[in-house]
Amino acid sequence: xxxxxxxxMAGGPQGSGVDSAANIFGxxxxxxxLHVYGKREYHSNIKGLHSYFHIRVSSKEVGADVDRVDLLCxxxxxxxxxxxxxxxxxxxxxxxxxxxxxxxxEIPTLPRPFIEEFRKTLDEKGIKxxxxxxxxxxxxxxxxxxxxxxxxxxxxxxxxxxxxxxLSKLTRMINVLALGVSFGLVDYDKAYVxxxxxxxxxxxxxxxxxxxxxxxxxxxxxxxxFGDFGFKLETVxxxxxxxxxxxxxxxxxxxxxxxxxLQTYYPITPAADESEYLEENELFELEPYEGKQNSGSIIVIxxxxxxxxxxxASGAALTGTRAATATSGPGFSLMVEGLGWAGNNEVPVVxxxxxxxxxxxxxxxxxxxxxxxxxxxxxxxxxxxxVLCSGDIExxxxxxxxxxxxxxxxxxxxxxxxxxxxANSTKSYKMFDPGLVKxxxxxxxxxxxxxxxxxxxxxxxxxxxxxxxxxxxxDVVFWNTGDEHDELGHISEEPMMRTRMLEKRMRKLExxxxxxxxxxxxxxxxxxxxxxxxxxxxxxxxxxxxxxxxLRREGYKMHFLQVRMLHPLxxxxxxxxxxxxKKKIVVEGNYSAQLAGIIREQTGIAMDxxxxxxxxxxxxxxxVYEALRLxxxxxxxxxxxxxxxx
Numbered sequence: 229x230x231x232x233x234x235x236x237m238a239g240g241p242q243g244s245g246v247d248s249a250a251n252i253f254g255x256x257x258x259x260x261x262l263h264v265y266g267k268r269e270y271h272s273n274i275k276g277l278h279s280y281f282h283i284r285v286s287s288k289e290v291g292a293d294v295d296r297v298d299l300l301c302x303x304x305x306x307x308x309x310x311x312x313x314x315x316x317x318x319x320x321x322x323x324x325x326x327x328x329x330x331x332x333x334e335i336p337t338l339p340r341p342f343i344e345e346f347r348k349t350l351d352e353k354g355i356k357x358x359x360x361x362x363x364x365x366x367x368x369x370x371x372x373x374x375x376x377x378x379x380x381x382x383x384x385x386x387x388x389x390x391x392x393x394x395l396s397k398l399t400r401m402i403n404v405l406a407l408g409v410s411f412g413l414v415d416y417d418k419a420y421v422x423x424x425x426x427x428x429x430x431x432x433x434x435x436x437x438x439x440x441x442x443x444x445x446x447x448x449x450x451x452x453x454f455g456d457f458g459f460k461l462e463t464v465x466x467x468x469x470x471x472x473x474x475x476x477x478x479x480x481x482x483x484x485x486x487x488x489x490l491q492t493y494y495p496i497t498p499a500a501d502e503s504e505y506l507e508e509n510e511l512f513e514l515e516p517y518e519g520k521q522n523s524g525s526i527i528v529i530x531x532x533x534x535x536x537x538x539x540x541a542s543g544a545a546l547t548g549t550r551a552a553t554a555t556s557g558p559g560f561s562l563m564v565e566g567l568g569w570a571g572n573n574e575v576p577v578v579x580x581x582x583x584x585x586x587x588x589x590x591x592x593x594x595x596x597x598x599x600x601x602x603x604x605x606x607x608x609x610x611x612x613x614x615v616l617c618s619g620d621i622e623x624x625x626x627x628x629x630x631x632x633x634x635x636x637x638x639x640x641x642x643x644x645x646x647x648x649x650x651a652n653s654t655k656s657y658k659m660f661d662p663g664l665v666k667x668x669x670x671x672x673x674x675x676x677x678x679x680x681x682x683x684x685x686x687x688x689x690x691x692x693x694x695x696x697x698x699x700x701x702x703d704v705v706f707w708n709t710g711d712e713h714d715e716l717g718h719i720s721e722e723p724m725m726r727t728r729m730l731e732k733r734m735r736k737l738e739x740x741x742x743x744x745x746x747x748x749x750x751x752x753x754x755x756x757x758x759x760x761x762x763x764x765x766x767x768x769x770x771x772x773x774x775x776x777x778x779l780r781r782e783g784y785k786m787h788f789l790q791v792r793m794l795h796p797l798x799x800x801x802x803x804x805x806x807x808x809x810k811k812k813i814v815v816e817g818n819y820s821a822q823l824a825g826i827i828r829e830q831t832g833i834a835m836d837x838x839x840x841x842x843x844x845x846x847x848x849x850x851x852v853y854e855a856l857r858l859x860x861x862x863x864x865x866x867x868x869x870x871x872x873x874x
Contacts (some may be wrong), residue, residue, distance in 0.1 A: 240303025245403030291770030408446025482628025548698030571611030597817030692735030754787030845873025
């Protein structure tokens with residue numbers, strides 16, 4: 229059967245090559261003209277515990293995860309047990325032949341809470357499997373095909389052909405063997421997989437040749453022993469130039485295009501992926517822009533802590549350099565004093581803030597969307613800031629550029645708020661356009677502009693924005709302090725000066741609210757005449773859009789307001805959209821419905837329904853669809869909590 233959509237999952241211990249296999253799988257599908265969406269899940273330890281990668285492939289563009297698996301590709305016994313019930317009838321499970329005799333409740337890495345839930349599931353199904361093999365025999369009754377692969381036998385064949393005596397050196401290639409079986413089962417063109425292997429392993433010809441040999445062995449084994457298993461993954465002809473990347477990579481590329489030349493960071497999950505990608509591409513060459521070469525370099529500095537990271541970035545921004553720092557919740561907590569200093573000194577610094585499960589260390593490698601209020605209010609006192617929230621990987625790229633424009637136009641810190649689901653997801657896109665967002669540097673003066681004049685760094689203006697001169701300009705004295713100050717920057721505690729200076733800073737938000745177009749602050753989707761309005765922010769965007777499309781085909785009309793700029797909030801526009809709605813629905817990934825609360829504070833409008841999730845996993849289009857369908861059918865409670873996710 230040829231299907232328009234196919235869902236593949238790889239699972240295994242961390243360090244066993246799950247990520248590499250998934251990236252090869254995704255790239256191979258992209259090379260064949262298919263659209264790809266990938267979700268990456270992993271533990272916070274370095275090696276050994278369970279991780280998995282979900283890849284959704286389609287002939288049409290996809291923007292979210294789904295709950296089913298068509299082909300489960302496992303590297304160990306635990307992956308079989310954890311994901312066995314996710315495989316759809318007619319689907320398949322690939323496993324190592326050596327795990328069939330493994331006793332389920334003796335798998336050492338299965339945590340007690342999972343075992344307790346798994347026992348309940350077995351009792352509900354009325355089955356008592358003892359081993360992994362027994363479990364697979366049970367799922368066969370649900371029309372799930374199983375494929376036990378002799379990985380070690382195949383590895384020995386590879387070792388013999390390359391003259392390697394120590395088989396232990398090749399065990400990391402089991403992930404490529406599993407890929408070979410996967411692609412063999414769906415009869416996919418092997419040439420695209422080989423191309424993906426060459427891309428992933430770069431300039432390592434020996435490793436490339438070994439992996440291509442292993443791929444071929446497993447591919448042929450699957451074709452000869454198993455044949456097709458019911459799905460045929462066919463390529464799609466396209467001339468469209470596409471890019472396949474992870475969310476953190478999109479942000480990093482956006483920063484390079486946007487002119488960022490200094491990035492500071494202290495390692496923290498998941499933010500560190502972005503800085504490490506920038507480190508790998510410190511010397512870069514982008515596509516020519518407006519007929520000009522577009523190349524340069526960026527300095528990336530790992531600081532001793534997050535306090536140093538934001539202060540160093542602020543110092544660089546004062547010199548006229550476009551500078552940023554990237555962090556996650558615990559790191560941002562440490563940055564707060566430096567953020568206040570930057571706000572007081574009107575520093576155009578960008579903070580890329582990756583949310584994760586919280587509070588405290590929380591869920592270091594899991595999804596979270598509960599830091600919105602913290603980003604809006606962090607630091608003592610009041611100062612203007614702009615908070616951007618991207619909803620997909622493409623927006624991450626363009627918003628990374630806009631963040632610098634806003635920071636310099638309004639001379640204030642900009643927080644680019646992203647969540648873990650976007651950070652670690654991968655997706656195929658039409659090639660981004662580096663010229664779509666023009667560089668805007670605001671009121672940046674030169675030495676000639678100030679020559680012979682007194683320079684008032686914090687001059688009072690109607691807009692609240694004072695003309696800015698790069699720190700270090702010759703014959704100019706600069707005063708920057710954490711204290712309140714006058715127009716020159718000298719410390720001042722006079723009541724009238726304090727009143728005027730604080731008002732001047734805060735007027736920037738009014739100016740930004742007037743000047744920034746609504747198209748950059750809100751996205752509107754769906755039927756303008758619909759009586760139901762969904763409001764959301766961040767990564768739920770893709771799931772909401774797909775759920776809405778399914779409901780539209782069933783005759784339900786809805787529209788969707790995706791808020792991209794949370795501060796200053798476009799409250800008049802939001803209020804006008806919500807006042808017409810008979811059903812007002814908020815969808816967000818936190819317990820207290822933070823966006824709903826902020827909208828009510830600023831507009832007086834309360835939401836009718838809340839669709840929320842906080843279990844550390846992103847929303848799938850399936851569960852959002854079910855929640856919205858219940859609302860449209862008048863069968864839903866006021867508050868629905870989503871819980872899908874292994």
